[in-house]
Amino acid sequence: MTDYVKSLYSLAGKTALVTGGGGHLCGVMAEALALAGAAVAVTDLRFEKAQAVRDKIVASGGRALAIELNAVEKGDFQDALDRVLEAFGGVEILINGAGINAPTPFFDITLEEWHSVLDSHLAGTLFGCQILGEYMVKQGNGAIINISSASAGPPLSKAFSYSVAKAGVKNLTQNIAREWAPHGVRVNALRPGFFPTDWNRKNFITKDREKAILGHTPMGRYGEPEELVGATIWLCSNAASFVTGTEITVDGGFSAMTI
16 A cells, blocks of 8 residues: 555544444444554444454454443443543544334334334434534544435335434434534445345345345445445545535445436
């Protein structure tokens, strides 16, 4: 790698906090940030999942911290920030990736489930941006990536609460980006297409649905988590210094497809 490319994309000297960092996508993103030079706080409600990602980063020579974090508890974000500052001295990157889904038919959705899904994405994103975003605004620099979805609009079938939540994440991203741009803090959304987990395959993807998904995806396949890494590092790096308030799509052409 040339010095020029390193100067654009290196994250050396930066610290990142990743929520949902023990998950299918954000775990790979956390590992990638570490390989790009950042110290990484891997946070997840499932502490053992965060620990596993932390251990992989450390085994590869990186610096990482595992933190148990419930994304719907604002105090957990403040505690996590305090621990990150103590361990690494600062934080310049936030990835808000925590969230759950549910395949419940529309007429059967309970208010409890509705709030549970929406809060995991919207309250989690709100609290992350409030606590870490305030720190970044005060220091005059930072990069935040909120995880959107192909379901943010037009919505995907069978994911009613999730689609509403992801549409809100996109809107909140643009709103905050406008407010914080004068303070040196960039806020963008990453919009993955279909990167199915085992849970998705069990609860959402029937044979007919898979045929419809892949038939609507020009590349004719699902995405691999590693295929989100380039966009993630770019949005966090100096190479994206004039990029804010946007939604970056990584979906194999799904959103470009009509008939």
